[in-house]
Amino acid sequence: MRGNMIQLGYYALWGALGSAAFALVFSVLAFRGGREDLQTSARHATWAAAFFTTVACAGIVYAFLMGDYQMEYVWGNSDRDMPTFYKLGALWGGQSGSLLFWGWLLSMYTALVGLRHRKDHVRLMAPTTTTLMSVLVFFLALVLFGTNPFRRADFIPPDGVGLNPLLQHPAMVIHPPCLYLGMIGFTVPFAFAVGALVSGRLDNDWLKKARLWAVVAWLFLGAGNILGGWWAYLELGWGGYWAWDPVENASFMPWLAGTAYIHSAMIQERKQMLKIWNMVLILSTFVLTVMGTFITRSGLISSVHSFAQSNIGYYFAGFLLASIVVSLGLIIWRRNELKSQQHLDSYLSRESAFLFGNLILLGGAFAVLWGTLFPMFTEAIKGNRISLGPPFFNQFMIPVGLGILFLMGVGPLIPWRRASWSGLSKVFTVPAGLLLAAVAVLLIFGVTHAYALVTFGFCAFVTGTIFTEFKQGIQARMRSQGENPIAAFFRLFTKGQRRYGGYIVHLGVVIIFIGFAGAAFTQESETTLGRGETWHFRNYALTYRGLAVEQTPSVERISADVLLAKNDHNVAVMKPRKDWYQKNQQLASEVAIHATLGADLYLILASFDEKADRASLKLYWNPLVSWYWIGGLVMVLGGILVLLPLRRRQLT
Amino acid sequence: MTTEFHPTSSPRAAGRDVATARVPGQTLPDAGAFLIPGRVGAWRGLTPRRYVWMLSLVLMFALALTQSSVRADQPADIGQLEKELMNPCENCGGKPLAGSYCGGASAAKEELREMADAGMSHDQIINAFVAKYGEWILAVPERSGFNLFAWILPVVGMVLGGGGLALFLKRTNEARRLSAPVPAPAGPGPTSPESGTGAASGAKDMAELRRRLECEVRED
Numbered sequence: 070m071r072g073n074m075i076q077l078g079y080y081a082l083w084g085a086l087g088s089a090a091f092a093l094v095f096s097v098l099a100f101r102g103g104r105e106d107l108q109t110s111a112r113h114a115t116w117a118a119a120f121f122t123t124v125a126c127a128g129i130v131y132a133f134l135m136g137d138y139q140m141e142y143v144w145g146n147s148d149r150d151m152p153t154f155y156k157l158g159a160l161w162g163g164q165s166g167s168l169l170f171w172g173w174l175l176s177m178y179t180a181l182v183g184l185r186h187r188k189d190h191v192r193l194m195a196p197t198t199t200t201l202m203s204v205l206v207f208f209l210a211l212v213l214f215g216t217n218p219f220r221r222a223d224f225i226p227p228d229g230v231g232l233n234p235l236l237q238h239p240a241m242v243i244h245p246p247c248l249y250l251g252m253i254g255f256t257v258p259f260a261f262a263v264g265a266l267v268s269g270r271l272d273n274d275w276l277k278k279a280r281l282w283a284v285v286a287w288l289f290l291g292a293g294n295i296l297g298g299w300w301a302y303l304e305l306g307w308g309g310y311w312a313w314d315p316v317e318n319a320s321f322m323p324w325l326a327g328t329a330y331i332h333s334a335m336i337q338e339r340k341q342m343l344k345i346w347n348m349v350l351i352l353s354t355f356v357l358t359v360m361g362t363f364i365t366r367s368g369l370i371s372s373v374h375s376f377a378q379s380n381i382g383y384y385f386a387g388f389l390l391a392s393i394v395v396s397l398g399l400i401i402w403r404r405n406e407l408k409s410q411q412h413l414d415s416y417l418s419r420e421s422a423f424l425f426g427n428l429i430l431l432g433g434a435f436a437v438l439w440g441t442l443f444p445m446f447t448e449a450i451k452g453n454r455i456s457l458g459p460p461f462f463n464q465f466m467i468p469v470g471l472g473i474l475f476l477m478g479v480g481p482l483i484p485w486r487r488a489s490w491s492g493l494s495k496v497f498t499v500p501a502g503l504l505l506a507a508v509a510v511l512l513i514f515g516v517t518h519a520y521a522l523v524t525f526g527f528c529a530f531v532t533g534t535i536f537t538e539f540k541q542g543i544q545a546r547m548r549s550q551g552e553n554p555i556a557a558f559f560r561l562f563t564k565g566q567r568r569y570g571g572y573i574v575h576l577g578v579v580i581i582f583i584g585f586a587g588a589a590f591t592q593e594s595e596t597t598l599g600r601g602e603t604w605h606f607r608n609y610a611l612t613y614r615g616l617a618v619e620q621t622p623s624v625e626r627i628s629a630d631v632l633l634a635k636n637d638h639n640v641a642v643m644k645p646r647k648d649w650y651q652k653n654q655q656l657a658s659e660v661a662i663h664a665t666l667g668a669d670l671y672l673i674l675a676s677f678d679e680k681a682d683r684a685s686l687k688l689y690w691n692p693l694v695s696w697y698w699i700g701g702l703v704m705v706l707g708g709i710l711v712l713l714p715l716r717r718r719q720l721t
Numbered sequence: 722m723t724t725e726f727h728p729t730s731s732p733r734a735a736g737r738d739v740a741t742a743r744v745p746g747q748t749l750p751d752a753g754a755f756l757i758p759g760r761v762g763a764w765r766g767l768t769p770r771r772y773v774w775m776l777s778l779v780l781m782f783a784l785a786l787t788q789s790s791v792r793a794d795q796p797a798d799i800g801q802l803e804k805e806l807m808n809p810c811e812n813c814g815g816k817p818l819a820g821s822y823c824g825g826a827s828a829a830k831e832e833l834r835e836m837a838d839a840g841m842s843h844d845q846i847i848n849a850f851v852a853k854y855g856e857w858i859l860a861v862p863e864r865s866g867f868n869l870f871a872w873i874l875p876v877v878g879m880v881l882g883g884g885g886l887a888l889f890l891k892r893t894n895e896a897r898r899l900s901a902p903v904p905a906p907a908g909p910g911p912t913s914p915e916s917g918t919g920a921a922s923g924a925k926d927m928a929e930l931r932r933r934l935e936c937e938v939r940e941d
Contacts, residue, residue, distance in 0.1 A: 312816055314816070412894070413890060413894065424890075425886070428883060431882065432879040432882055435875060435879075439871070440871065443870070444857075450867070451867055453855070453857075454855060455859070456858070456859060456861075456862065457861065458816075458817050459804075459860065460804075461860075545931065545935040548935065549935045568937075656823070676827075
């Protein structure tokens with residue numbers, strides 16, 4: 070019985086490949102004949118593919134729950150002692166499972182696209198479906214022929230090897246699906262772009278249809294990145310949340326390009342220009358998502374995340390090349406139809422502010438890409454290994470981040486088409502005043518770190534811009550609708566949902582930058598304490614009160630008991646820990662964090678001596694880290710505000 | 722964007738690299754006039770107030786770029802060295818030594834500590850590590866030879882992108898002037914008034930902005 074269920078999953082994988090291929094062929098035929106009926110068949114086939122991939126994933130999950138260790142994938146990524154929660158997450162814990170998971174999410178996206186756009190024009194939807202199905206066929210073929218997760222050993226091992234203990238963390242169960250939903254989600258706007266190119270329906274139609282999907286993907290990708298940082302902060306124990314690791318970079322680059330696309334698309338929607346540019350942007354975003362998977366999954370660049378090395382790298386390289394060649398070919402083929410119908414009126418306008426934003430975002434993405442790939446190039450060309458660590462990326466990305474932050478303050482207030490200097494100096498009175506005030510106050514309080522000063526100043530500037538926008542919107546409603554300010558504030562979100570939701574996203578980014586600026590003031594220290602000894606650090610006092618050992622069948626946990634006092638008041642008991650995973654022969658650190666809005670106290674048990682009852686502690690004082698998480702939450706909230714169907718509800 | 726600022730350690734030449742990338746986008750009067758011929762007039766009415774705006778802007782950017790400094794050899798600072806050196810452990814490498822706690826990292830840290838205790842300077846320790854492990858032990862490689870491409874290409878990319886953007890702005894501006902009489906069809910609401918540089922047109926802009934905003938947020 071058990072074997073049958075799992076076998077069913079394997080057959081479902083073939084079913085999914087068959088359905089996807091069917092949908093691909095039928096959507097091509099539907100396009101050629103302009104036939105609604107064939108497109109309907111193709112759409113039904115995409116739903117069948119979604120059903121089959123679901124069954125396939127269920128088969129794997131079932132195998133994990135049943136502990137079918139004869140299946141190599143289950144054997145390699147779980148063991149008996151693993152909690153059920155992590156067994157579910159083990160589906161995407163290794164290479165072949167995560168590729169299948171990728172295929173499943175893509176098929177679900179496609180099914181939803183079919184559902185939402187079932188009444189839309191066949192000429193646009195057919196090639197869009199073809200594109201989505203081509204990507205799905207590639208991934209399913211990769212799973213079946215490259216890294217089959219259903220492969221069985223010819224003997225039955227008693228137990229699995231387990232999942233890397235570092236990955237056994239709640240954030241690690243939520244963060245990859247979130248990231249994948251973002252990465253894969255960008256396939257949908259890309260598919261719409263290809264659909265528009267193939268069909269020649271190059272008006273705003275495709276852009277509007279793609280918009281929802283692009284924002285959804287962008288939101289998941291952003292949230293996934295922040296969740297990944299949260300995991301690193303809690304689990305990796307080096308006191309930070311972002312290390313410019315190749316895998317982090319892989320998911321950050323498409324986010325940058327996607328941000329550029331979402332903003333640039335607004336110009337096209339409004340002004341019928343930048344059509345070629347937007348095509349290039351969405352193509353770049355898609356290529357960067359596939360590249361991200363490639364980097365993560367092929368073992369091209371070794372890092373803690375890239376657990377696997379296999380030959381799928383060549384398939385990915387081929388697929389990447391094909392995507393680029395075909396899309397660029399289409400863009401060149403349609404270049405005359407993509408010519409702008411309008412011109413930019415002035416370099417002093419919102420359009421050009423957006424364009425400079427594009428430039429900085431893409432420049433940043435390029436710097437990250439180059440920095441990620443450069444060590445590999447060096448090794449290939451010169452034969453010697455080099456490393457490019459965080460200092461390299463910070464050099465480029467701090468100015469890039471500041472540039473973007475600044476433009477976030479400029480873009481919303483500068484008028485479309487053309488601005489005048491005198492108009493601008495009026496509009497920007499509040500933001501610029503706040504900027505100068507913030508910098509002045511910080512200087513008075515003795516903050517002299519240049520980057521931090523600029524960051525805080527720009528944060529004040531952008532906040533001023535957002536405030537001005539809300540103030541003007543509220544005043545406009547008060548005048549035209551006679552509403553009170555509070556009602557007007559809430560009604561802004563139903564009336565100008567994208568605009569004001571977008572400002573909430575911007576506000577989230579401002580809060581995130583405050584968190585970044587805090588990193589400039591991080592302090593670290595370490596010491597070794599005997600029982601009862603107290604360590605004074607800033608206005609904190611840490612008293613070591615002994616070791617505690619907890620033994621479970623699979624893990625031995627050794628924690629130090631540290632009493633934390635702040636300004637002579639006891640505030641917390643911190644228990645930094647070392648976990649020894651017997652089966653993996655791996656030692657993992659569990660940090661203890663005392664988080665406040667002002668600063669985190671981040672404590673690591675570096676080493677210990679049970680006989681002498683001494684513990685070596687490493688401590689980071691991380692100011693404003695909480696703001697990073699809060700900013701992420703605000704950003705997601707703003708994104709949800711943009712997406713919620715507020716207006717429709719109002720009509721009914 | 723980042724978690725680590727390295728005020729003391731790093732960007733020896735970084736500020737300079739970035740500076741070259743940034744100049745075209747800067748709101749310097751000459752650059753603007755150079756990029757967009759025919760817009761020189763926009764700079765004529767440089768009142769004291771506008772001057773202060775611009776000055777504060779330029780100051781902010783300049784402040785951001787003053788981060789570079791050339792350091793002389795210093796006594797060893799363990800925390801600093803741990804950031805400048807990568808974890809030599811083959812299994813869990815790819816991260817700086819600071820914040821790595823595996824066996825390989827601990828051994829390397831111990832080695833570092835012994836060197837520092839023996840009185841070796843910062844640069845001597847760095848050189849000893851490079852001699853032992855190879856160039857890749859440095860979190861950021863020597864800024865010379867082929868490695869320079871790592872820094873040059875992003876800057877070149879930004880400059881080319883900025884140049885491309887400037888060219889696009891210039892071209893579209895010329896095209897607009899040639900086809901000026903044709904009224905622009907799209908965009909919600911009427912086109913904004915042609916604005917000059919005087920205070921009157923600024924007030925007109927504001928009134929127009931306010932009117933349009935009211936259209937946008939009004940109940941239909």
